[in-house]
Amino acid sequence: MAAPLPAPVALPAPAAPTASAPRAALDALAGPPGRFLTSAWPWRSLAYLLAGAVPGLGFATVLSSARAMGGTTGAVAAVAAAALVAAALLTPVAWFERRRLLLADRRPVRGLPRGRWGLLGWREAGHALVALVALGWVDLLVAAAAIGGPAVLILSPVVQPIAPEGEATLGETFIASAAGLLLVPVAAYTITAWAGARAAMARAMLVPQEAEMREIARSRARLVDAFEAERRRIERDLHDGAQQRLVALSMKLGLAGLDLPPGSPAALRLEEARELAGQALAELRELIRGVHPQVLADRGLPAAVRDVAGRSPVPARVDIALDRRLPERVEAAAYYVVCEALANVAKHSGAGSCAVRGRSRHGTLALEIADDGRGGADPARGTGLTGLADRVAAVGGTLTVESPHGGPTTVRAEIPCAW
Secondary structure: OOOOOOOOOOOOOOOOOOOOOOOEHHHHHOOOHHHHHOOOHHHHHHHHHHHHHHHHHHHHHHHHHHHHHHOOOOHHHHHHHHHHHHHHHHHHHHHHHHHHHHHHEOOOOOOOOOOHHHOOOHHHHHHHHHHHHHHHHHHHHHHHHHHHHHHHHHOHHHHOOOOOOOOHHHHHHHHHHHHHHHHHHHHHHHHHHHHHHHHHHHHHHHOOHHHHHHHHHHHHHHHHHHHHHHHHHHHHHHHHHHHHHHHHHHHHHHHHHHOOOOOOHHHHHHHHHHHHHHHHHHHHHHHHHHHOOHHHHHHOHHHHHHHHHHOOOOOEEEEEEOOOOOOHHHHHHHHHHHHHHHHHHHHHHOOOOEEEEEEEEOOEEEEEEEEOOOOOOOHHHOOHHHHHHHHHHHOOOEEEEEOOOOOOEEEEEEEEOOO
16 A cells, blocks of 8 residues: 655745845935835934034034133134144044944945045045034034924924914914924935935045045956966866877777778777867867967967967958067957957958057057958947957956948057056
8 A cells, every 4th residue: 555645845935025225315215205204214314414513513612612712812813723623623523424424324435545644635634624614514404494394383382372362373373283294204305315415425525436446447357367367277177187188099099990900890980989089189179279378378479369360261460569578467368359359350241351460559558450341340239349348448458449331340459568
């Protein structure tokens, strides 16, 4: 008798995907009104604006004390005291502005590079000075106006005297109170909008955009270097492993064929196997050459370009004159630009000839591939030229394509060479 099947186990239903929480006040404004009004963003924005008034109030208090201690020394002394107080407060205000920004923008703020002797940079110092003198008071004014209007209307029945002779005044106060309640969401949007704008301005001043772009370029260059190192490792593994085994297999098959009678079925099959091994070896060698050609590593870019041009179906003239070896990443990028451009010439251009020209001037490699084909090459219609542009951009260069309909086509790459 067959054993009963076990009862099916109910798997838990996958959790529904949740929308990512906004990380900045301006992002929260774009969400649904109900979600925004019940979130913490209006309160965070209000705290951000009220905190902005703290440095200004402190500056005014210290300045008033200094003015009182100086007596009647005149306007020049007052201005000098204000300048000294502002200079002394710049560093703590800059620190405070960075911490305060997290209330309206949760994204991290990396530090700006300091100047000589550890002083603030001009961007951070300028932002701290403006926040200390003017923006803090503007934040306080916006918060007071946004809160004060609805608050006065809501408290109308309490703060406004009611006329004893009629009910109209009492009704008007309650209508004003209801209007104040309706203005609370408007105040929340107003406060969050201004806080988001202030935070965006502060981030534009505090976040070092140039430094971030340099770090992105460096990380992209590191990725290219790692990619090239991996390509070379694959090339070594193929050359020293699979290629050597195929060579040994071909030799073994040849030696085995000597022991068989010529023309026998076994000898014929063995010869076919040897031909297939030879074809596999040729394809593997071509693959190794495409991964990272040995001639490029041994003899440099001019020899590698002449090698690939000699194998091109379209006759190609090569004129590359360099006074020294280029950096490895530049050589690799330039080589693959030439390979892809010559492949496009053979596949799509209908050209009868082409020319490859390269020069290095003022620390920049200028590489140009021109053909006399029909033209009409469009980077937007394929991934080949787009991939080349990305590869060249990864080493800090630029790629331009000029290909009017009717020809000719010119692909030009300019790559900086940092020796």
